[in-house]
Amino acid sequence: MIRTPASGGDFGRLRTEFALPESFGPEVLAEAEAAVLSARAEGREDATDLPFVTIDPPGAKDLDQAMVVERTAGGFRVHYAIADLAAFVPPGGALDHEARRRGQTLYLPDGNVPLHPTVLSEGAASLLPGEIRAAVLWTIDVDAAGEPVATHVRRALVRSTEQLDYESVQASLDAGTPHPSVAALPELGRLRRELAVQRGAVELQLPEQEISGNPDGGWALARRPRTAVDAWNAEISLLTGMAAAQIMIEARVGVLRTLPPPEPDAVEWLRRSASVVGVAWPAGLGVSEFLSSLDPEQPSSMAIFADTTRLLRGAGYTSFDGSMPALTTHAGIGGAYAHVTAPIRRLVDRFGTEVCLAVTAGREVPSWVREALAEVPLQMSASDSLAARVERACIDQVEAWVLAERVGREFTAVVLRAEETRAEILVENPPVMAKCTGSNFPEGERIGVRLTAVDVDKRKVSFERV
Incomplete structure (x- = not known):
């Protein structure tokens, strides 16, 4: 890990460049506050006896998901509680309109640009430990091979008993002292990973860059540690999303996350x-x-x-109502899949969840959901593009701050892609993705590189092969 100097700076200029909203309007905030005060528990199943836990990065407050994974005589039972945003967002109101405009929460090192006001995203809607919360509860029975055999979806009241993070869960599992609510997660997670390979799922395992603040006011850049718990936790979300997609396909209404097969x-x-x-x-x-x-x-x-x-190009969102689209699967997942597990942070999940609740209860899908299906793919694609550009700009900026005083120094890097006179490289310490000039680059090998220039304002760094 290498840190920037205390004068590293903040991301205000970047927020201006991308025209990111600084706050919510008074009518949106008022509607959110009113929704909290008027929230009701009637008509919900009481599931507060289930010992739910959340697994998120340390310090996270916008907690979408809580789980309990149990072994059963025939396999496993997954209880997956998802924050119920529709309970707080009146259709067609100011809050709904603003969420559709934003599309998703944007994460910057110096603070988020949330999809919903924090009174909801970090308060009344978040599955915070010790609090009784409105949730959409998925109960999925899985056989001994890891395949789902039954799915039950309904509104419920839940209470998370503890907020865990990936590294602490991994450490407890390694020590043989797991939290009882996730003791069966490794076994089920491994089964689901094996099934993913059999389905042809494609997972990229490139190193992830992670930015964090440090006490002197600068920024730290490191490779994000990837634990087995990350993968197992993701499999629970994927299991739920695939179950949701099946519900939608059978009902011929919904919105799927799709990706065409590779050429x-x-x-x-x-x-x-x-x-x-x-x-x-x-x-x-x-x-x-x-x-x-x-x-x-x-x-x-x-x-x-x-x-x-190159194999994962063309991802999008496909909505349908009555007639089925030509593409209903996601090649990266190896099957049909829908987003329903992160409604605090992602717009589309609220609509997908409402489809599943209505279909499984034998009710008509609400008209406000059907009306939204035509627009949500474009709204999500636009917000996905913005989120990717903002994330890349943040990383580029920190890379420039980290390297600003190191021009002329040499580093070790891995050649990721090579052309005749340049290559895409991964500098190992600090973990920087960059272009490098030179020749005869050996792909997939380590080489020496020299930092030749840094432009902090343009967020650019340049290397040459030693």
Whole structure:
């Protein structure tokens, strides 16, 4: 980890550049406050006896999900409580309109730009420990092989007993002292991971850059540690999203997260990339099986994962009502999938959840949900694009701050992609993704590079091969 000097700066200029909203209007805040005061518990199942826990990054306050994973005689039972935002957002009101405009929460190192006012996102709607909360409760029974056999969705009251984080859960599992509510998570998580490979799911395991503040006012840049718990936790969300997609498809109404199958040329390109870096790809082994066999810490694997992004192009949102779309699956997941597990942070989840609640209860999908289905794909695509650009700009800015006083120094880097006179590299310490000039770049190998220039204002860093 390398830190910026205390004068590293904040992200105010970036917020201005992307025209990010600074606050909510008074009518939105008033509606949110009124929704908190008028929230009712009638008509909800009382599930407060279930010992739910949340697993989130340390310090998180916008807690969408809480879980209990149980072993059963035939396999597992997953209780997955999701924050019930529809209980606080009147359709067609100021709060609804503003959420549709924003699309999702944007995360910046110096503070979030939330989808909903914090009185909801970090207060009344958040599944904070010790608090009774309105939730949409998914109960999914899974057989001994990890396949779902029954799904029950309803509104409920829940209470999280403890707020956990990934590293502490991993440490407790490694020590043999897991929290009882997630003691069965590793076994189920592994089964679901195996099924994902069998489905042909494609997972990128490129190193993730993480920004954090430090006491002197600067910023720290490091590689985010990836634990097995991260993957197992994600599998619970994916299990729920796939169950939601099946409900929507059978009812012929809903909104799916979709991704077309990769073009044959993209797969061939990946095979050539594996050959270039000297990694054997056995005949008959599918893409998912091959990628799952790689050690993500090896430089050659990093180069292959960088090229795997070619297989995951064209993701979008597909809504339908009556007639089925041509594409209903997500190639990266290996099946049909819908977003329903993060409504505090993502707009589309609120509408997808309402579809599932109505269909499973034998009711008509509300008209305000049907009306929204036509617009939500464009709203989400726009917010996804903005979120990606903001995240990249934040990382670029911190990279420039971190390296500003190190021009002329040499570093070790992994070559991810190579062209004739330049390459895309991953500097290992600090973890910086950048372009590098030179020649004869060996993909998937470590090389020496020299930092030649840093432009803090333009968020640009330049390297050359030593």
